[in-house]
Amino acid sequence: MIKEMKQAYFKNENDYRNYVILRIVADSKNPLGSWNLKEKLAEYDIEVSVASIGRFLKILDQRGYTELYKNQGRVISEAGLECLHAIEEELNRFTIEKEFLEASKPKNQEELLKLMHARIVIEVETARLAALNATEENIKRIEHSFQEHCAHVSQNLQLTEVGCHFHELIAQASQNRFLSAALKLLIHEEIEMEKKFPFLKTNSQGEHYIKDHKEILEAIKSKDANQAMVIMESHMKKLIQAIEDSFKEVTKNNY
Structure with missing residues (x-):
């Protein structure tokens, strides 16, 4: 569903990419490093360098959405989970509204x-x-x-x-x-x-x-x-x- 919604819901590629990173980190049982994230982002058709991923993670760290755990990689913070849930609530609403609009035609x-x-x-x-x-x-x-x-x-x-x-x-x-x-x-x-x-x-x-x-x-x-x-x-x-x-x-x- 995420792939299909990215152009319709997210305002730009940066918003979509940040959302996917948060979702991947939240789903992981272990801290994730840049190389792991690079592989998983490719599954969402997001191709970026390891260096770029490092910059993206620092931005998320600054926002309080991710945290570096014992130099092993990133984990999602409570604030990050709240942000993720808020995005997905809006995304679900958007999807339902789109389905309703389509069904009404x-x-x-x-x-x-x-x-x-x-x-x-x-x-x-x-x-x-x-x-x-x-x-x-x-x-x-x-x-x-x-x-x-x-x-x-x-x-x-x-x-x-x-x-x-x-x-x-x-x-x-x-x-x-x-x-x-x-x-x-x-x-x-x-x-x-x-x-x-x-x-x-x-x-x-x-x-x-x-x-x-x-x-x-x-x-x-x-x-x-x-x-x-x-x-x-x-x-x-x-x-x-x-x-x-x-x-x-x-x-x-x-x-």
Whole structure:
């Protein structure tokens, strides 16, 4: 994992090299000298001279991360272990975030539908929470978005982004920033995917979706959490059905 992450996570080769040295020294049962480190660094595609390694170790010594043990070589210090653990915690977080971002990018019909099913789980919960937690300001923003959606339908304008914004505002009103952030990412990737497949029908169902949005809005205003959940789930299933129908129609026309 370290090799794959070095260019993506570490700011420069020096940071990556210092991290690898700390990890190697920490893993060793015995003090390590420059020659041993040279061989082990090569396993991480780091080719440096013994003299250079000596300079790197002196820098780590000065920072308090490594210590010379009885002239036998370096061992890692408590401060070095703390530094190493802090780096690896951030590295693990970075890796998970990268995997999540990659997973959120649908590459085909099947993955787009999986993304939409993930949206159902999130959006049913954000609708419930919005009904319980929405402030007056949240309600005003959702109402404004709804009116904007209506205007776009009456003027036969593009609907996907304005419709999705309604959903994002509900997620914000849930007061759960984790669900809100996850939904925002999924919606972004859905919009990008729909740009690649302009035949998708989600954009052509404006009037039907306005009715759903109005009912969701009213449930949230009434603080009816159960009703908000039921309508949102039904609404999202309609979106999924529209996408499935679009792909089926294209497949049929191609034969």
